[in-house]
Amino acid sequence: MNALRSMLYVLLFSLWTTAVAVGCTPILFGPRRWSHGMFHVWGHGVVALLRVAGVRVEVRGREHIPAGAALVAPKHQCMLDVFAQFTWLPATAFVMKKELAWIPWFGWYGKKAGAIVIDREASTKAMRQVIREGTERFSWGAQVVIFPEGHRQPIGAAPDYKPGIAALYRELDVPVCPVATNAGEHWSAKGLKLTPGLIVYQYLPPIPPGLKRAEFMRLLEERIETASNALLGN
Numbered sequence: 004m005n006a007l008r009s010m011l012y013v014l015l016f017s018l019w020t021t022a023v024a025v026g027c028t029p030i031l032f033g034p035r036r037w038s039h040g041m042f043h044v045w046g047h048g049v050v051a052l053l054r055v056a057g058v059r060v061e062v063r064g065r066e067h068i069p070a071g072a073a074l075v076a077p078k079h080q081c082m083l084d085v086f087a088q089f090t091w092l093p094a095t096a097f098v099m100k101k102e103l104a105w106i107p108w109f110g111w112y113g114k115k116a117g118a119i120v121i122d123r124e125a126s127t128k129a130m131r132q133v134i135r136e137g138t139e140r141f142s143w144g145a146q147v148v149i150f151p152e153g154h155r156q157p158i159g160a161a162p163d164y165k166p167g168i169a170a171l172y173r174e175l176d177v178p179v180c181p182v183a184t185n186a187g188e189h190w191s192a193k194g195l196k197l198t199p200g201l202i203v204y205q206y207l208p209p210i211p212p213g214l215k216r217a218e219f220m221r222l223l224e225e226r227i228e229t230a231s232n233a234l235l236g237n
Contacts, residue, residue, distance in 0.1 A: 024108035046090030057199030072141035080187030183230030
């Protein structure tokens with residue numbers, strides 16, 4: 004039964020995504036805020052459709068969702084973690100690997116909304132680019148989203164926090180908003196296999212700028228991992 008419900012969700016997800024992407028194409032020729040609005044609508048649809056698979060999504064800590072310039076650092080367990088930030092953040096600018104920018108419509112909308120497209124192989128150059136373009140995005144009041152582990156981590160995997168976010172934190176001098184989740188319990192790390200239950204995204208109190216590198220990394224990992232582990236079994 005779960006497999007059938009997952010298949011139905013994949014079908015509806017694909018139809019919804021195609022309809023929004025193609026139908027909203029003229030937005031690509033309008034102002035940036037139109038693309039942000041499109042992502043909000045699309046993300047809410049993606050989340051609402053999860054009901055057909057028996058999955059509900061709850062947002063906690065809404066008072067900590069940044070309204071202006073901030074670095075947002077979510078736990079990354081599945082694809083939904085990306086869609087969730089589009090859904091609730093007011094002006095999302097993702098740090099996005101260049102391969103995603105090649106995807107028709109998704110890449111186009113992402114770049115229009117302010118995504119920072121990087122080549123992961125060019126680590127030093129990519130970091131300078133994120134600092135330069137991130138500063139520009141903050142002048143727009145955008146929330147720059149970067150997954151501190153860099154890739155999806157299945158439930159139970161050891162934390163793998165990369166030092167890049169500490170460099171951004173130091174150079175950009177803005178608060179960092181950690182985001183915890185248990186999404187991997189109900190949406191597989193790879194693909195669209197769904198398990199009924201409650202997915203929670205919990206926005207945590209922001210980490211203020213100015214901390215030393217080691218203290219920042221310790222605090223970031225501690226907050227995200229402690230809150231994410233507490234959500235398991237919801």
